[in-house]
Amino acid sequence: MQISKCLFPVAGYGTRFLPATKAIPKEMLPILTKPLIQYGVEEAISAGITTMAMVTNKYKSAIQQHFEPHFELEKSISGAKSGLLAEVNEIIQTCDFTYVEQPQMLGLGQAIYTGKNLLGNEDFAVILPDDLCTNSAASVLKQMTGVAAKYPDCCIVAIEEVPLESVNKYGIIAGEELEKGIFRVNNMVEKPAPEQALSNLAIIGRYILTPEIFAVLENTPADKNGEIQITDALLTLAKQGKVIAYQFQGKRFDCGSVQGFLNANNYFAKKAAFNP
């Protein structure tokens, strides 16, 4: 079944980028001239998705404004500069945007649950736009829709190998390799200490979830910080054999960290220099 909706949990405060993110959402920080959120939306479009569902908060209205027409600006740049808004205008014309506010930051699992009414009873994608993914061929989400088609009734998580000393920043999986780079997950732990890690296979910010996840989230207790973790909910489904981890082709930048954001800017700047 074609996945038609993508959820963007973008309610977080982006504290690692303060003071920049006091008034500007982290997702509006640019890689060269394009904000992170637009890269995420373009990846969803590349996977055939046309409805973008945003879980946001009341301080992040700039995200909504970015995906609305701006007639005065368009008038003032008509002529030589008019192409500068062409990509985002195309997105505005071809996609639907829906929004819901997450009143309190109670974790990614709770953010996804907050988006329930925007999604309906069908499989949906999740993109965390601060994980910026790029690939010269099919996008990471497009690759994942291919995996989802092969494993119906399963949730798909994108994974990559990370250095052992970094496993405490990620959800880490263990599983049985079914085919090259595709695992049936049988265990997962959120942010383990390196000595307790199940592996160095880390979940990154791309998911395809079945609607079953909502009933599971309702029964997933908060962790010691009061947050509901999507990893904990997925573990329930993994124990029923319903979670597949996919080692994607491509590159990922953790733009939620200053170093990753810098790396992404450098990478895209170099690419632009070769291909102006």
Ligand code: UTP
């Ligand atoms: P992060 O923890 O990386 O984002 O959450 P953050 O909280 O905005 O950043 P820092 O750590 O303070 O710098 C991963 C993703 O989950 C979303 C965030 O917006 C981000 O896209 N999220 C997290 C929510 O939407 N709601 C939450 O309650 C938690």
